[in-house]
Amino acid sequence: xxxxxxxxxxxxxxxxxxxxxxxxxxxxxxxxxxxxxxxxxxxxxxxxxxxxxxxxxxxxxxxxxxxxxxxxxxxxxxxxxxxxxxxxxxxxxxxxxxxxxxxxxxxxxxxxxxxxxxxxxxxxxxxxxxxxxxxxxxxxxxxxxxxxxxxxxxxxxxxxxxxxxxx
Numbered sequence: 001x002x003x004x005x006x007x008x009x010x011x012x013x014x015x016x017x018x019x020x021x022x023x024x025x026x027x028x029x030x031x032x033x034x035x036x037x038x039x040x041x042x043x044x045x046x047x048x049x050x051x052x053x054x055x056x057x058x059x060x061x062x063x064x065x066x067x068x069x070x071x072x073x074x075x076x077x078x079x080x081x082x083x084x085x086x087x088x089x090x091x092x093x094x095x096x097x098x099x100x101x102x103x104x105x106x107x108x109x110x111x112x113x114x115x116x117x118x119x120x121x122x123x124x125x126x127x128x129x130x131x132x133x134x135x136x137x138x139x140x141x142x143x144x145x146x147x148x149x150x151x152x153x154x155x156x157x158x159x160x161x162x163x164x165x166x167x
Contacts, residue, residue: 007048010146014105014112015041017142018092020135021112024119024128029086030074036067040093055097063094085118102146109143137162 019041026034046052055063067090075083092111099105116132116139141155141162148158 008099008102008105008146009148010102010105010142011044011048011099013142013145014108015045015096017112017135017139018096018108018115020138021115021119022089022092024122024131025085025089025115028082028122029089032070033086033089037089037093037096040096044096044099054100060094060097063097067091067094081118081121085115085122088114088118105146106143109139109146112139112142137166140166 018037022034022037043052043055047054067087071083071087071090072078075086077083078087088111092108092115095104095108095111099108113136116135119128119132141158144158144162144165145155
């Protein structure tokens, strides 16, 4: 029987950070990878809002095997920016299907940061810098919301603390 994890503080913010970190890669990864991430995000939101169960273990393992074979079939490798980014986006989607605690959301924020770093590997143009800095700040704020818990104050307070931390 699948577990019912309920709501986790900071889930919405982490999903937004993951989406923002994935945006620079959309033109470089196949649409089915983006669709998998959107579907996993929608399922996780349904778990939080509608009290759906998380997918059973066998489904998560099957998704992992299929994702691994699909990336290898598409790119013929796991090395390189293209294949590595595609695999990381897929793994983020699969991780969403097993999020039960703040620790799991922390892992997703780290994945978001790695996706931002991968965007730098693909394009070191100066025009990309403001977007990546703002995205990194948002991801940091999302992590702070996760660990602030239910009584952690509002977004204004979190953004002020994030700005102080990053400056």
